Amino acid sequence: MNCKHFLVFLFCYFFSVAAFSQTTLITEKIDSIHWSVDRYLGFDPQQNQYAIEDNVLLKRTKNQIAVYKNLELGKIDHVDFQNPLQIVVFYKEFNTIILLDNQLNEIKQIDFNLNPTLIQLEAVGLSAQNQLWLFDGNNNRLGLYATSTDHTKWISVPSSNSLMGYASDYNYFYWIDSSKRVYASSIYGNLSTIGFVPKYESIQLINSNTALYFIEQELYLYEIEKGTSMKIKITENFVDNFFFKDGILAIFTQNKITNYKLILP
Numbered sequence: 001m002n003c004k005h006f007l008v009f010l011f012c013y014f015f016s017v018a019a020f021s022q023t024t025l026i027t028e029k030i031d032s033i034h035w036s037v038d039r040y041l042g043f044d045p046q047q048n049q050y051a052i053e054d055n056v057l058l059k060r061t062k063n064q065i066a067v068y069k070n071l072e073l074g075k076i077d078h079v080d081f082q083n084p085l086q087i088v089v090f091y092k093e094f095n096t097i098i099l100l101d102n103q104l105n106e107i108k109q110i111d112f113n114l115n116p117t118l119i120q121l122e123a124v125g126l127s128a129q130n131q132l133w134l135f136d137g138n139n140n141r142l143g144l145y146a147t148s149t150d151h152t153k154w155i156s157v158p159s160s161n162s163l164m165g166y167a168s169d170y171n172y173f174y175w176i177d178s179s180k181r182v183y184a185s186s187i188y189g190n191l192s193t194i195g196f197v198p199k200y201e202s203i204q205l206i207n208s209n210t211a212l213y214f215i216e217q218e219l220y221l222y223e224i225e226k227g228t229s230m231k232i233k234i235t236e237n238f239v240d241n242f243f244f245k246d247g248i249l250a251i252f253t254q255n256k257i258t259n260y261k262l263i264l265p
Contacts, residue, residue, distance in 0.1 A: 025221055025232045027249060027260035035060065040252035042243030044081045049257065052076055057089060059104055068104040080126045082169060088132065090124040097124055097132065099147065108147065119152070123175065125168030128187055133173045135163055142173060142185055155189035167205035174205040182224050184208040195224040204244060210264065212244050219251075221264065234260060 037051035037058065044050070049060040055075055057068040074093035081087050086107070087100040099107040112119045123135035132145040139158035145151070161177035168174065174184050182194040182205070197203065200213035211222045212232070219232040219242060234251055241252040249262040 023230055025230050025262065025265070027233055027262050029235070030248070030259040030261055032259070033257040034255060035257055036255040040241045040243070040250070040257060041079055042081070043245065043248070043250060044084045045246075046084050048081075048084060050079060050081050052079075057104065059087075066104040068098075068100055068106070070098065070106075073098075078124060080124070080168070083126055086126065088124060088126050090121065092121060095119075095121050097121070110145075110147075110150075115152075117152075122163045123166045123168075123173075125166070125173065126170070127168070127173075128170040131187070133168045135166065135173075135175065137162065140177075142175075144187060155187075156185060156191055165203055165205065172208065174208065176203070176205070182211075195227060197222065197224065198227075198229065202241070204242070206244060206264075212242065212249075214239060214242060230265075232262065234258075 035051065037053045039052040041050040041052065051058045055071060057076060057079060059066040068089065073091040073096055076089060077092035078090040079087065085102050089098040089100060095112045097110040101107055112121055118138060119134065120137040121134060122137035125133040127133045127144055130147050132147060134143045134145050134152065136143065140162055141154055141158045142156040143152050143154040159177065161179055164176045164178055166173065166175040171187055172184055174182065176182055176197055180196050182197055184192045184194060192208065194208055197211060197213065199215060201215045203211055203213040205211050209224050211224060213220055213222055217237065217239065219234060219239065220229045221232055222229050236251050236253045236258065239251055239253050243250045244262065247261060247263060249260040251258045251260065
């Protein structure tokens with residue numbers, strides 16, 4: 001190979017590597033955990049794992065598996081475990097929220113069917129200052145519920161578009177409406193319209209500008225404002241569920257949780 005051809009080869013090689021790196025995020029495998037459950041949910045800041053088996057909530061620590069069962073309330077729709085000391089369990093069918101301690105002992109049951117004002121819960125999450133995020137499906141509006149006073153404060157105006165997906169932390173609530181538009185609201189009611197999400201089979205909103213979504217057996221990172229996607233490289237061919245937090249991507253498939261290190265750009 002002469003010098004000219006060699007330089008062309010190097011150029012093509014590095015160009016292809018650069019192009020690949022711009023469209024694909026590389027992960028680093030950390031470990032794997034075998035756990036036979038119906039639905040894997042994710043992990044909390046203390047690395048405790050959460051899942052559902054036969055509509056029973058499971059919390060797996062290093063030493064034990066705690067259990068919470070309340071079959072009378074129907075299917076568990078959502079679990080918020082960002083604070084391991086106050087876990088929120090949402091039973092959508094019965095319009096009810098359960099608050100649990102770190103051992104999954106029941107602290108409080110909140111039945112919104114008994115509320116003087118009709119509220120049809122579509123989304124629930126833990127917020128700051130002893131409050132819960134609420135999304136009312138009757139008017140498609142967002143509110144904050146004070147667990148100490150049982151008072152609800154509405155912080156958004158009603159909308160004609162229904163809720164399709166959501167995520168929350170202590171200070172912000174993020175949601176996707178039926179037009180695939182993404183919104184973010186602070187606890188003070190400051191509302192932002194961010195952009196749109198692409199077609200997906202499942203999605204996790206990470207923050208106001210970042211989401212992970214899964215479609216056709218591929219996992220992607222999506223920048224909402226730019227409308228751009230980057231494929232995430234993992235070894236699994238079939239994925240049942242995924243969860244991302246603090247640089248750790250958990251992939252659940254075939255009764256196994258595989259944890260990857262993933263650095264977002």
